[in-house]
Amino acid sequence: MTAPRSASEPVPVPAPAPVATPYELAFTTDRKRFYWTNPNCGITIVDAGRDSALVWETPQGEERRRWTEISAVNMLLASDGKQEVNQCRIDFNDGRSLTVSDAGANGQLDETRTPIYRAFARALNARLAHAPDGTIRFTAGMTEGRYRVMQILLGLLTVLFVVTPVVLVFIVRDWRVLGTLAAGAAFVWPFWRLMQNNAPRAYDPRHPPDELMQ
The missing domain is CATH 1.20.5 (Single alpha-helices involved in coiled-coils or other helix-helix interfaces)
Known part of the structure; x- marks a missing residue:
């Protein structure tokens, strides 16, 4: 039989339920640059307190990386040969990476995904802005x-x-x-x-560069 709780004993507060926000965006892993078609599409930001994470799925299965596993974020304006493509590369502590863009399966710009990409990039940076100073490196442009x-x-x-x-x-x-x-x-x-937009520089995640989210 459970002992009755005393009046002075604090009532435990249940942890907030995870909130998942999906984004229909193409992605590649580990800096893969060349492909005929990219089957990977769909990344989710999961807000769950200390377990907040990025979640995506590949033919090999689901992958999940918590904010604490992220070491760097780079925002870049690439080109598909005709138009500019927005890219956000997320590096992890184990050396792996995830690159999210507003390209279609063929690697060319999909303008219908640009607003989705913009929302994703801003949401990601807003969350990572709360990381302790120096734990995540935020850079824009080329090396x-x-x-x-x-x-x-x-x-x-x-x-x-x-x-x-x-x-x-x-x-x-x-x-x-x-x-x-x-x-x-x-x-x-x-x-x-x-070249002007991709000049190498650091940026404040509270104010991600608008010129790299066009």
């Missing part, structure tokens, strides 16, 4: 090394498609060369814009 290489490539493209036509205008005295200049500028501009 320093990759950014330098891309800067060199951008410089070469600018010389080839923008500077050269300008020089030709004064050499050949033919204003039709300006058409080549306009075409070159139109070709270089998206690349330049991608």
